[in-house]
Amino acid sequence: MARPVTLFTGQWADLPLEEMCKKAQDFGYDGLELACWGDHFEVDKALSDDTYCNRKRELLEKYDLQLFAISNHLVGQAVLDNIDARHKAILPEYVWGDGDPAGVNERAIEEMKNTARAAQKLGVSVVNGFTGSSIWHLLYDFPPTPREMYDAGYQLLADRWNPILDVFQECGIKFALEVHPTEIAFDIYSAEMSLKALDNREEFGFNFDPSHLIWQGVDPVEFIRYFPDRIYHAHMKDASVTLNGRTGILTSHLPFGDQRRGWDFRSVGRGGVRFEEIIRALNDIGYGGPLSIEWEDMGMNRDQGAREACQFTKNVDFAPSDIAFDGAFGD
Template sequence: MGRPVTLFTGQWADLPIEAMCQKAKEFGYDGLELCCWGDHIEVDKADQAYCNGRLELLKRYDLQLFTISTHLASQCVCDPIDERHKNILPTYIWGDGDPEGVRQRAAEEMIKTGQVAKRLGIDTVVGFTGSPIWHMLYSFPAVSQAQLDKGYEEFARRWTPILDEYQKMGVKYALEVHPTEIAFDIATAHRALKAVNYHPAFGFNYDPSHFGYQHVDYVRFINEFADRIFHVHMKDVYWSDIPTTAGVFGGHMEFGDNRRYWNFRSLGRGKINFENIIRALNDIGYNGPLSVEWEDSGMDREAGAAEACNFVKKVDFAPSGQAFDDVMKAE
């Protein structure tokens, strides 16, 4: 039997939670990965009665829950804060917009989110970390290693107290390795782990789409971080084989603009080799959900989400318990 196939609701937060449940069931999903915005999970309201209500709703539609996701608030824990962040935060975290106050309230929200996960009976929270040094990526004026070291030290200073609380609760934090975060490829993922002293509550949400267009080895990532992959996103991406108007940095163009070098696509319509991913996940013994994060600006999302569910169920398979030629060997 294949792994459970879930749907991440972050791109569907404009829909009420029950409408989301109805659609996910119609599309064929086994469960949901509930985002912490819209009314899907409201952290400030999520006492035990609220969480029980969410679990009862999911049960009514025969949907499972393995994780909740907090990408928006978590981005603000160690980012340089500006007006962009106001657009993704509830007012109780934004407050007066003072950057340090926003970062501290976002950190408090992360701990509360871990508590919500525990009330829901799950042990994984997916999200971002933010980064104090992402803006230094292209090194001009020249960025020193000392400046980068300070950035990783700040990441560790802000996130280690959160991770300590997660460890006490028996909850893990899965960073989606992603441009704009403290870890965005294999090299920086190693550096982030080292910065938090390989904290047992810190690992990764694996999403191959963020590696593909960077030309990072997305199968190698699975093997190198076998014990740190806490959750898996299934998402596809396309990149061009010929020169384009806008390169890897996007040219300040909106997602979906076909002049870009790369765009996210519905599963099976991009360039990610999911066969190799499934085999690598089998090799490391990952038995958790495969969560579809559906992002394709050029396709109807309902048709795409249904198609993606079928794609994942078709591409997934259980590992073998024996070699195919075992029966041919002499006793």
């Protein structure tokens, strides 16, 4: 049976949700992955208005769209981050408050707990998101970084996220970290260290996204095979590496979409991700959840890209074989 193909609404939050539903239905999607910003899904309203979640469900059903997950990347980023002026633009006003860094961290922690409660009310089992990182700025080891500074970053993960995950556990919800640069887990080994810091608790797993791995030189298929029981959700997202002797993998402080960058995101099927191998790996680990397209391509019209990405994903997906091909040769 084919996996449902959904569209993550994070890059479409400038549109009202109903308009987004109309587009997704027209593009051929089976469902949406609702972002917790714009009017797509608002955590505070979900908890304060007993009709809110039902109205969201009814709107999706009106357009024959399914719902498997919500995503609160932006607030999750503020849990571990060293807060600065950049965060004001991505956070709800009631989380940003007066901008005092410690206060922002604390309010982000409470909002992520409430996100689990809101997900339970909405009837989804997965919340995708970010954790932030207090040690991302230490990525390049100069001046030389004492190991204790890295260890402190993973201890902070445990200190701040375990209370959040306790609420996820109470609500029966999984948190799926999108492994991503600027997060506490950005590749295979940092993801492994994050799991260890959290005592491998079941509530914490991963939202697999190959686009953030390939430009680092990490094989996305190896990530799936390394964490076969921790892939709680899967994004379909593409990227292209274009090193030409002038460009660099660290992108020279150039914005997304600048042709001088050494890598950039691409519409699904138009970059370097080997999606057929990803489908085979997902089949091998028994992943039956949605394939959720996170559409980002600064060089392409998003309506055209999202429609094309939906069809590409449906074409590339396939169920595993239930027979051995050489079984017919036996007696």
